[in-house]
Amino acid sequence: MALAIHTCPVLTGVSAEMFEKEIEKNKGVAKPLSETEKAILALVAKKTKEFKF
Amino acid sequence: MKENSYNLFEQCSLLQLCDEVVNNAIPINCGDEDLDDFFQNNAELYSNELLGKTYAWVTDEHPRKIVAEFTVANDSIKSKLLSKSVRNKIQRPIDNQKRGRSYPAVLLGRIGVDVEYQGGGRHIGTQVIDYLKFWFRSTDNKTGCRFLVVDAYNKPHTLSFYESCGFKYLYASEQDEKLFYELEESQELRTRMMYFDLKS
Numbered sequence: 001m002a003l004a005i006h007t008c009p010v011l012t013g014v015s016a017e018m019f020e021k022e023i024e025k026n027k028g029v030a031k032p033l034s035e036t037e038k039a040i041l042a043l044v045a046k047k048t049k050e051f052k053f
Numbered sequence: 054m055k056e057n058s059y060n061l062f063e064q065c066s067l068l069q070l071c072d073e074v075v076n077n078a079i080p081i082n083c084g085d086e087d088l089d090d091f092f093q094n095n096a097e098l099y100s101n102e103l104l105g106k107t108y109a110w111v112t113d114e115h116p117r118k119i120v121a122e123f124t125v126a127n128d129s130i131k132s133k134l135l136s137k138s139v140r141n142k143i144q145r146p147i148d149n150q151k152r153g154r155s156y157p158a159v160l161l162g163r164i165g166v167d168v169e170y171q172g173g174g175r176h177i178g179t180q181v182i183d184y185l186k187f188w189f190r191s192t193d194n195k196t197g198c199r200f201l202v203v204d205a206y207n208k209p210h211t212l213s214f215y216e217s218c219g220f221k222y223l224y225a226s227e228q229d230e231k232l233f234y235e236l237e238e239s240q241e242l243r244t245r246m247m248y249f250d251l252k253s
Contacts, residue, residue, distance in 0.1 A: 007160055007204055009233065009246050010131045015225040019132050019248075022221060023156075023199075026252040030190060037187045040062050044184065047066040053077040053117060 059175035061110055062184070065120050070096050070107040078109065078117040083165035091163055092122050099124065105162050110181070121166045121177050123185070128160035128202050130223065130248065158200035158248070159189055182218045182249075190251050201249040207242050220247040 011019050033041070068074050075097070083089055096107035105126040112118045133153040166177045182201075189198045203220065205211050207227075223246040224230035231242055 007202065007246065008129050008131065009202070009223055010133065011223065012133045013225075013229070015223065015229045016132045016134050018225050019130070019223065020134065023250055023252075026250050028252075030252050033187060033190060037190075040184070041187050041191055041193075044062055044067050047113070048068060051066040051068060051111075053073065 056174075057176045057180060058173060059170065059177065061120065061177055061180040064114070065110040065112055067184075068109050068111055070100065070109050070122065072097075074109050074111065074119070078111050078119050081109070081119040081122050081165055081167045082169075084168040084171075085165065088163060088165040091124075092119075092165060096122070096124060096163075099126075105160075107163070110177075118169075119167065120170050121181050122163070123161060123165070123181055124163040125185070126160045126162050127196075128158045130156045130158050130200055130202065132156070156199045157197050158202045159185075159198050161185065161201055161203045164203075178214060179218060186249065186251065199251055201251065203247050204244045205247050207245050212245060212247075215247050218249065219253065220249045222246070223248050 070092075075093075081089065081092055083092075092107065096105075099105040100107060105124045107122055107124040109119045110121040112120060131153055132155075161182075164178065164181060166181075170177050185201060188194065189201065201220075202223070203215060205215050205220075224233065227242050227245070228238070230245065231238065231240065234242075236242065
């Protein structure tokens with residue numbers, strides 16, 4: 001897999017319809033992170049900040 | 054989240070790839086020549102050119118070892134519900150929404166797990182993907198980003214891995230995807246574009 005810098009896929013026809021249908025299913029506001037997910041992000045950020053070789 | 058025999062978040066630290074990491078950590082060996090070559094020789098160049106940022110999960114234990122790496126870059130998905138010829142025929146009555154929508158996305162350009170850490174119920178790849186899902190949904194994310202996009206090797210085990218992580222195929226069929234890449238029907242489709250909706 002070569003690193004595609006700008007894949008920018010363009011969907012038309014059936015692919016566009018399927019894609020739009022799928023994202024219609026996820027209407028509404030984005031689900032907030034759970035406490036577990038927040039804790040993971042906080043742990044990783046803390047460890048990154050404190051990391052020393 | 055799956056039960057893992059190795060907790061990436063507790064046993065490793067996430068560092069942006071830089072000279073310090075390259076010089077002080079045992080490099081990754083993904084068992085894939087192309088991936089290893091990219092991470093060892095090209096990742097920093099991409100980063101310096103602002104074309105993609107590579108991050109490494111480095112062991113907290115000594116000797117420091119890169120367990121997994123990934124590269125991300127900005128991307129977008131454009132959806133056009135009507136073909137150009139149809140739009141040209143109708144022209145004015147079509148509002149902008151129906152002409153086409155462009156959605157912000159982040160491209161997972163590369164992801165690799167060291168062979169020593171592959172398998173064995175560790176689910177390192179899944180943990181990396183989970184982390185990316187949290188990262189880009191977080192309120193700390195500085196830009197809008199709706200989708201994770203990956204151009205996955207068109208191999209059953211790779212595709213099923215992304216499917217297990219909730220990714221879906223962007224193109225309805227290989228034939229559609231070949232049209233996008235302007236490939237002949239007889240040509241091999243080496244990769245499949247897949248996406249994950251961060252709102253799902």
